[in-house]
Amino acid sequence: MAAQHAEALTEVLVHDLHLSQVEVDAFWSFVKKSVQMLERK
Amino acid sequence: VGPRWGCLSQDRATRFVVAWGFGSSEDEVAPKVVAQTRQRTSGGRGVIWIRDGRPVYRRAVRQVYRDAQPTGKRGRPPLVLTPGVGLTQAVQRRHQGRMVRVEVRQVLGEAVDGPYPVHEERLNGMLRDRLNALTRKTHAFAKTTGTWDARVILCLFEHNWLRPHRALREAGEGLPEGRRYRPRTPAMAIGLTDHIWTWEEFLTFKHYQHQKE
Numbered sequence: 001m002a003a004q005h006a007e008a009l010t011e012v013l014v015h016d017l018h019l020s021q022v023e024v025d026a027f028w029s030f031v032k033k034s035v036q037m038l039e040r041k
Numbered sequence: 042v043g044p045r046w047g048c049l050s051q052d053r054a055t056r057f058v059v060a061w062g063f064g065s066s067e068d069e070v071a072p073k074v075v076a077q078t079r080q081r082t083s084g085g086r087g088v089i090w091i092r093d094g095r096p097v098y099r100r101a102v103r104q105v106y107r108d109a110q111p112t113g114k115r116g117r118p119p120l121v122l123t124p125g126v127g128l129t130q131a132v133q134r135r136h137q138g139r140m141v142r143v144e145v146r147q148v149l150g151e152a153v154d155g156p157y158p159v160h161e162e163r164l165n166g167m168l169r170d171r172l173n174a175l176t177r178k179t180h181a182f183a184k185t186t187g188t189w190d191a192r193v194i195l196c197l198f199e200h201n202w203l204r205p206h207r208a209l210r211e212a213g214e215g216l217p218e219g220r221r222y223r224p225r226t227p228a229m230a231i232g233l234t235d236h237i238w239t240w241e242e243f244l245t246f247k248h249y250q251h252q253k254e
Binding site: 002003004005006007008009010011012013014015016017018019020021022023024025026027028029030031032033 | 050053078088161
């Protein structure tokens with residue numbers, strides 16, 4: 001619920017930004033089961 | 042269930058997290074993040090992207106940052122790369138599991154100083170510190186994708202609007218309690234607000250009303 005509110009606020013408030021350099025990266029974790037456990041099943 | 046990937050784009054100067062996306066692989070979420078970042082940029086202008094060597098970003102930047110250029114002739118106008126767009130990639134070379142060197146590739150546009158996504162890596166570290174669901178080798182993993190996403194979104198919102206960043210503080214005079222610096226959040230640094238938000242303000246802000254105004 002709070003996260004949906006945060007998403008909606010960001011959608012409304014964040015626009016027309018003056019950007020010059022943007023860094024991008026990814027991270028990961030697992031939900032419920034790790035890859036090894038999925039493969040074992 | 043299984044692996045869950047998050048991808049973020051962060052403005053280098055202000056540390057503001059511009060866009061984020063979640064999915065089952067990096068290849069799935071990266072194009073969405075690049076497109077959303079352009080959507081939130083003033084005038085959809087070209088920006089310089091800094092990233093490690095994954096090919097998905099080369100494809101995504103080339104696909105998102107292209108505009109139709111009218112030629113005055115009949116038919117569909119050709120698509121050309123948006124002016125000002127750039128992509129610098131720092132590729133890690135490994136030998137027997139150890140990193141031996143880093144190659145910097147200038148894929149598009151001009152070269153940049155410091156071609157490594159260090160602030161973004163620091164942000165990932167911060168997320169792993171604050172969120173148990175991202176901490177490795179613990180039992181505190183998320184049980185559903187909904188809770189995983191919600192935790193990361195709230196943490197990113199707090200980073201942008203509620204938590205002052207030490208690197209963004211501003212020297213000032215006449216501050217209370219004899220302070221020399223005024224604390225600022227990334228949202229203040231990028232010009233979206235003039236004060237540090239509180240949780241109460243966040244929870245009671247009527248975004249639908251703001252949209253109408």
